[in-house]
Amino acid sequence: MIIQSIRYDLPISDIDFDKLYSPYIQSLSELHWTSIEVAKKAASFLVQSSDTKVLDIGSGVGKFCIVGALTTLGVFYGVEQRKELVDISRQIISDHHVHNVKILHSNIIDIDFLAYNSYYFFNSFYENIEKSRMMDCSVTTSNLHYQQYRDYMCLQLLKAPIGTRLATYCCIVRDIPSCYTVYQTSFNHQLKLWIKDKSSLI
Numbered sequence: 001m002i003i004q005s006i007r008y009d010l011p012i013s014d015i016d017f018d019k020l021y022s023p024y025i026q027s028l029s030e031l032h033w034t035s036i037e038v039a040k041k042a043a044s045f046l047v048q049s050s051d052t053k054v055l056d057i058g059s060g061v062g063k064f065c066i067v068g069a070l071t072t073l074g075v076f077y078g079v080e081q082r083k084e085l086v087d088i089s090r091q092i093i094s095d096h097h098v099h100n101v102k103i104l105h106s107n108i109i110d111i112d113f114l115a116y117n118s119y120y121f122f123n124s125f126y127e128n129i130e131k132s133r134m135m136d137c138s139v140t141t142s143n144l145h146y147q148q149y150r151d152y153m154c155l156q157l158l159k160a161p162i163g164t165r166l167a168t169y170c171c172i173v174r175d176i177p178s179c180y181t182v183y184q185t186s187f188n189h190q191l192k193l194w195i196k197d198k199s200s201l202i
């Protein structure tokens with residue numbers, strides 16, 4: 001019923017959607033997982049055809065990818081460093097037969113962004129510089145990690161072709177390369193929809 005509600009655009013609250021997950025994962029939702037409405041808006045911007053491959057940079061329990069996969073024709077790829085979150089996402093995806101989504105267990109610095117067409121970023125590296133945003137102690141965090149992940153993401157975004165679409169949520173704007181321009185903002189300017197409209201020297 002939860003999955004069908006999203007697929008057929010029936011009203012459903014985040015509290016009800018999050019019942020797909022355990023009480024512990026539900027308790028992390030407000031701070032760490034994208035809301036349904038934000039995910040729908042971002043996904044509809046990022047997907048231009050059934051050939052579009054969307055990369056979620058730090059996919060958590062897969063909420064953005066699952067909502068995107070159920071509401072668009074695109075294929076969603078989540079990359080997540082925490083193995084237990086990867087396992088939770090894969091279980092939900094398999095239990096509910098959501099076909100156009102795949103979750104990879106990896107650190108983002110091992111991912112070639114050119115294998116994808118558009119990108120979603122919910123400020124995933126922030127836990128390295130703001131301890132209140134850490135969801136647990138299962139990964140090592142540091143300022144150095146923040147810089148390393150951010151610099152890698154920037155380099156990958158610079159290499160992407162003109163016309164590439166990016167959606168950021170609660171993101172630090174200066175972390176996005178200047179060859180990307182904000183095309184639209186919503187949800188109190190927290191969701192920003194970007195298009196790469198200038199060439200980069202890389």
Ligand SMILES: C[S@@+](CC[C@H](N)C(=O)[O-])C[C@H]1O[C@@H](n2cnc3c(N)ncnc32)[C@H](O)[C@@H]1O
Pocket residue numbers: 031032033034056057058059060061062063064079080081082085106107108109122123124125149
């Ligand atoms: C704010 S949550 C967003 C989850 C998901 N995108 C959503 O919107 O529902 C950020 C996630 O990024 C993951 N993450 C942080 N740094 C990462 C990295 N370097 N490589 C892969 N995943 C990372 C965290 O483990 C966390 O699950």
